[in-house]
Amino acid sequence: MKLKCLGSSSAGNCYLLTSNSGETLILDCGIPIKEIKKGLDWNIRNVVGCIVSHAHSDHSKSVEDFEAMGIQILAPYLGDSCKPINMGGFTVKPFDLTTIDGSWTHTNADGTPCPIYGFLITHKEMGRMLYITDCELIKWKFRDINYILLGVNYDKDLIDRDNTGKANHVFRGHLSIDTACDFVKANYSDNLQNVIMCHLSAENADSDSFIEKMKKVAGNANVDVAAAGKSWDLKNPSECPF
Numbered sequence: 001m002k003l004k005c006l007g008s009s010s011a012g013n014c015y016l017l018t019s020n021s022g023e024t025l026i027l028d029c030g031i032p033i034k035e036i037k038k039g040l041d042w043n044i045r046n047v048v049g050c051i052v053s054h055a056h057s058d059h060s061k062s063v064e065d066f067e068a069m070g071i072q073i074l075a076p077y078l079g080d081s082c083k084p085i086n087m088g089g090f091t092v093k094p095f096d097l098t099t100i101d102g103s104w105t106h107t108n109a110d111g112t113p114c115p116i117y118g119f120l121i122t123h124k125e126m127g128r129m130l131y132i133t134d135c136e137l138i139k140w141k142f143r144d145i146n147y148i149l150l151g152v153n154y155d156k157d158l159i160d161r162d163n164t165g166k167a168n169h170v171f172r173g174h175l176s177i178d179t180a181c182d183f184v185k186a187n188y189s190d191n192l193q194n195v196i197m198c199h200l201s202a203e204n205a206d207s208d209s210f211i212e213k214m215k216k217v218a219g220n221a222n223v224d225v226a227a228a229g230k231s232w233d234l235k236n237p238s239e240c241p242f
Ligand SMILES: [Zn+2]
Pocket: 054, 056, 106, 134
């Protein structure tokens, strides 16, 4: 299984999960369709589906193009069910990113709540992977996670507090490195292989310090930051290598 990043910023987020047999699941499609096709080496036929976390265009820009191509979309914010579904060899289980009292943990630019979902993705080649982005906190706990792709936006120490309006927008509806570390710690298992942080803010994040902080809670797992063009090999640790 290979994970490839085509975009990881407020300019657009998109990841391709491609199995050894060539099936591809697309995680968010917030970049122009032409760039996604290029990232797929124009191999559209093997796309088994596209999962979309929320409505903001840096995550959903190409949804209609995929719909027009007849590719299966899983977009719970548009009303799709949160029951687990199979997309090729992948099983995808969406979950809402709300607080315990049920309010959404992401906001629109005007401060109104924005419905948003995370995904538990399972495939026999990689085991269990979480994809969660653009939320202020995560109330759920997961067992035996092998891979975590996590939108980590800011470090509160790097925020310009004089710019109160903007600071509030960043605090509300995005994950800080400290909250991200708490989440990884709470969901740690010996089978955790990689923690990949994505969607870092250009102004309020620092890759090296994020990696350093995350490594402290991630045991023996590899820790990395996503960027367009990077890719990772994901293996199922419970599969016998011999
Ligand atoms: Zn958003």
